[in-house]
Each structure stands twice: as structure tokens, then as C-alpha cells.
Amino acid sequence: MTETRSRLRADAQRNVEGIRQAALDVFRLGGLNTPLDEVARAAGVSKGTIYHRFGGRQGLIDAVVTDLVAEYISGIMTSVEAITDPVERFESYLRKIWLLQYDEPASNDVLLRALPGSEPLTTLCEHASEFAGRLLGEAQATGRIRDDLTPDDLYLLIWERGIIARACDQQPRDGYQRRFEYTLSGLRTPSVASV
Template sequence: MTEPAPRLRADARRNVEGIRQAALKVFRTGGLNSPLEEVARAAGVSKGTIYHRFGGRHGLIGAVVEDLVAERIIGIITAVDAIADPVERFEEYLRRIWLLQYDEPAANDVLLRTLPGCESANVLCKRASEAATRLLVDAQATGRIRGDLTPEDLHLLIWERGIIARACGHHQPREGYERRLEYTLTGLRTARG
């Protein structure tokens, strides 16, 4: 039988929560590869304290990814699953995921798998990928989405959008980014679409 983890003192719990809140802020604006020094500075602790409390970057990401990204991605999946038309459901999923990549650098990092050793981020990316594949298959069954579009193609389209969002950042107006998303969606439709 394993012994329960020791209970943290009140000041240590505040310290851990302060690091979590700082990580949420830093990762939200700069992505998951933001320097841990920035998180430490924002939390008012040393980088060593982050390693002591979380075991490093992956442990810290694991402690915040649910609040930072998972709610958004799972929220998108849940929202689009409520749409009746399979093609609308598929297109709305892509539209929302692509906009999330533009708006949230940390979500983009998860979808681009920039931290391959981070299990919590990989699980979330896999969940998003499985949802995209399911939505693609349902949309293709209508005959209105290209039958030659594969799950791998779809993954690469999401990956490409992430690279574009990262490269252009907010130097590219959101309206233009959204307009170009619609061109891509149009290209996925058949003549019947």
C-alpha cells in the first residue's frame, strides 16, 4: 500500500497556486514553450521552485493544461456535436479549431504537438484528432465533402494552419485569417457541397 502524499503547508499551497496562476497567464499569451524563467518571475519564485513543486515543464503543463486548453478544445467538440448537419458540424469544428490556434498560442502548441514528451498535451491532441476524424467520416458520408480527403490530410491542414498562426501571429488581421479559412473549407467540398 502506498502512503498518501504529504499535505503541503498553507504557504506551500499558496506558492503552488501562485505558480499555476502565473503559468496560466504566461502560457496563454506566449505558448507552452515560454521560458520557465518568465513563469517564475510572474509567480515571484525561483525556477528551482517550479522544478521542486512540479518536476519541470511537463509537470507544470500537466497541472494547467486542463484549465488552459482542454476546456476550450472539449468545448468545441461538444458544441459542434450539437449541430445536426454533418457537413456544418465538420466545417464548424475546423473553423473553431483554426481560430483557437490563432487566438491561443498554448492551444496551438497542443495541436502542433510541440511538446512530444508531455503526456497530458498528447492525450488532448489525440482527443481532438479523433474528433476531427469522426466528423470527417460523417461529413464524407453525405457526399458533400471530398472523398479523397484522408484523416492524415486533415491533420496536416490543422498543422499547417497552426504554423501559419504561429508565423504570422497577430501581425495578420483576424478578419483576413478568417477569410482564408473559408477558402480552405470551400476547397474541401465536392461539386455538390
């Protein structure tokens, strides 16, 4: 009896890990709104098994969000912290976040707050917003970034870039990147932008 129970638990754990890995693969390609049927198919289980093991889409997303997105965003924060010039740090953060939105549909969904009911996603977004706000303040203190730019403006610029990445998924990456450089130059104070 105990051996059977242990075997069932081991099978259930393998099942859960298989679903998690399938969700990571599927969400990376198609974003967080990819139908659960695709995750189930990739995992070789029924959709009902996903509901049984994770309680549905929200539970599954909450179970994979750290592996799916948090590591990318934390990596960006760590890499830009090493930059000493506040304006370069601020602009590098935006460049990296905007490219993440283009390259990773699931990350874009997180930054667009496509699933506001997810506590891990909300916490991650709030942390990223606070970090971006700090970088903005430090960059503005140099006088080289517009002083009328607010943290809310910054959030909306990230949100708008995400909408553009989602709506224009056929645009080449270098064109997307070239166009966001225009946005960055508009964030500089007029005397700096014209230099």
C-alpha cells in the first residue's frame, strides 16, 4: 500500500514537472494567453489534469512566472546597476526592457499586466516599476533627462512599447529597435537631444 502510494506521488510529481516545462515552452513562444489546450498537448496530459494540479491558468502561470520572466527582469536590473552613468543606466534599462518585450511574448504580457489577478506577477511589476522610477530620478538629477517625465509616463512608455511589440510581431527586430531609439532621444532634455 505504501509503495503504491509512493509510486503515485512520484508519478504525480513527474506529471506536475512535465506540465510546468510544457507551460514554460508554450508561454515563451506564444505568451501567457496561449490556450491551455496547447500546454496540455505539449505536456501529453488532458486539460483537466492541468486544472487538477494547478487550479487553472492562473495557478499554472503563478507556478512558472519566476522561471519564465522574473529571472530575465532581475538579470536586466543587475546588469544595468553596474553602469555608473545615471543616464546610460536609465536608457540601458529601457532598451533591455523594450527588447525583452519584443523577444519574449510572456515577458511582454507580464509588463503589460495582462493578468492583474496574479499576485506574483503584480509583485514583479511593482518591483520593476519602483526600480525604473529610481533610475528615472537619478537620470533626471543630471539635467540630461526631461524633468517633466514622470514614473507614470515611464510606465506608459513601457506599456505602449509592449502594445507595439504585440501588434507588430512581423516587424524586424532591428526596425523595432531603431524606432525606440527615437523615443529615447525624446526623453532627453532638448539641449542634450540636439547634440
